[in-house]
Amino acid sequence: MDQVYEVCKQSEIPVYFVGGCVRDYLLCKKSTDFDLAIDSHGFEVLCQKLEKNYALNKSQFSTFSINIGDYNVDVAAFRMETYNRANGLPDIQLAKMEKDINRRDFTINTGYTLMTKSSIRVLVGAHLNRNQSNDILKINYSHLHFFEDIENKLIRILHPNSFVEDASRLLRAVKYQVTLGLNFETDTQLKFNSKLARSALEKFSLDRYKQIILDYALKSNGKHIISALYNEKLLLYTISSSSPVLTNVKMDSMMSFDSSLALFGKALLEEVDDRTRSVLFLLFIYHEHIIFWKNQDRSVNLLIEEITAIQSGLQVDFICDAWHVFKLLQGKSIASILFVSLLIQNGFIAIDHPELIIELSTYLDKTRFTKVLVTGTDLKNIGINQGKQIGVMLNSLLKYKVNKRVNMTINEEINWIASRINEYRD
Known part of the structure; x- marks a missing residue:
């Protein structure tokens, strides 16, 4: 972060921390993602200076991203946004900071803090215990409800059409509920539940929607975010790319998933990390439509391909004995095998072999380690x-x-x- 500060200091350009990093600090959370806001002239100068030493990921919306050490930094020029498209992508117009605030999603993300040596120490140094730091984070500019909503842990939109203009805010609000322990302000709750907001989500860019959901699923607490989205009926599937509809899966969601998964035992589950389990939970909800999540993430693609291969192998005159189970599963990930086992346990795959679950469990517990020693x-x-x-x-x-x-x-x-x-x- 010091590199950004030195460039701006030498060019006498003020740059501000804004959004999640400021919010998270005030909520005593650690952040590794930093949003910076700067005027249009400063944006161009900073971009030109940094791209000499860093690979910048630029966008059409006067933004660029950069990885500095363990941190992801998103830089955006002050701007106004108007939404004339149903996919949630805005048309932008460069503006002053006083206008930039109006484009933000929730009041808790409107705190602007001037980047200084002190603010870098506070935010990047992660002094979450204020008693251990003499630095005080100064908020230079914010929405009038910013401090109130931070203190009361409230999600409040800035204007009535916020969810309709960008339906991804529906998803983000749920994520904040789960990860930050926030609640809706009363009027925001009404807007969140409105038919207009849900209709906007069904018209939202499907590719962008999928990427957002998978990003959530791949977080360490992703299963809880996905479960909350499921309970809010915000998970979509589509039969054709032009007709997305809300899911209507027939199960008790997380309870069914967790109780079934627990049958495999702690030692085996420890071989599957939390993020992979979150993806499995998402696919479990979409057990009839797992192909919906293909071509969005390489690791998820591989998982879906393995699951599909196992399911296909079980349906073609499958002989259910230890050897044929071994040949079918050899080389497949534990995650994909667990997933197919969950589907069988919950009756989502019709099989003619009641002993198959026992054979699958035996493979996972023992025979998968079998190999020939002689050469x-x-x-x-x-x-x-x-x-x-x-x-x-x-x-x-x-x-x-x-x-x-x-x-x-x-x-x-x-x-x-x-x-x-x-x-x-x-």
């Missing part, structure tokens, strides 16, 4: 020289170990093959 060289030493024979025998040994669920030493494996060597000679 081709070991087999050559006992008189098997042909490559094809070696491959067949190693595969037969693996199949035996999987079906019998046994552990064997190398000598035991060699003896097992030696006892059957005549079966594999031409």
Whole structure:
């Protein structure tokens, strides 16, 4: 952050911390995302100076993003916004700071703090315990309800059409409820629940909507955000790209997910991180429409592809024994296997094999670790020289170990093959 400060100081350009980083500090939360606001001239100067040493991600809305160390910094020129499009993307007009405040989503995000050495120490240094710091964060400009709403932890829109103009604010409000423990101001609650706001969400850019939801799901507390969105009926799916509708899934959401997942035991669940579990929860809600979330995130794509492959394998004359389960699941992630198991447990996949859940659990607990210790060289030493024979025998040994669920030493494996060597000679 010092790099930004030095550029602005040398050019005598005031730049302000604004939005979430100021809000989070006042709510005693740590932030690694910093929004900066600056006049249009300063924006151009700062952009030109920084792009000499950093890769800037620029947008058409007079903004750019930059990663500095562990921090993500978004810089925007002061501007006014008008919304003439249903996708939530604004038309902009450069303006003064006094006008810039009106484009913000909620009053709690309208605190402007001049960037100084002191404010950098407070915000970037993360002095969350004010008793340990002599620095005081000075708010240079804000909405008239800013301090009141911060103190009372209220979500308040700045004007009546806020949710209609940008329906992503519906999603963000729910995220703030979950992550910051906020409640709606009375009139904002009415606007949030209005048919106009919900209609605006259904007309919102589908790609942007998906990216926002996946970003939420990939947070460490993403499952709780997704659950809250589900309960508020803010999760969408679509049969065609032109007709999104609100979801109407038939389940008890998080309770069903958690109770089913708990059956696999703590040790196994520890192999799946919180973010992946949040994505699994999202896909669990969309169990009939998981393809809806494809092509938005590489890791999610891979997960969906594995889930789809397992489901397809179960439907094509599947033989339900340890070996065929092993072949189907080998190389698949624990997350994708758990997900398919959850679908079976909850009756979302119709199967002809009641023992399948037991076989899946056995694979997860034991047989997935099964491997052959003996090598081709070991087999050559006992008189098997042909490559094809070696491959067949190693595969037969693996199949035996999987079906019998046994552990064997190398000598035991060699003896097992030696006892059957005549079966594999031409």
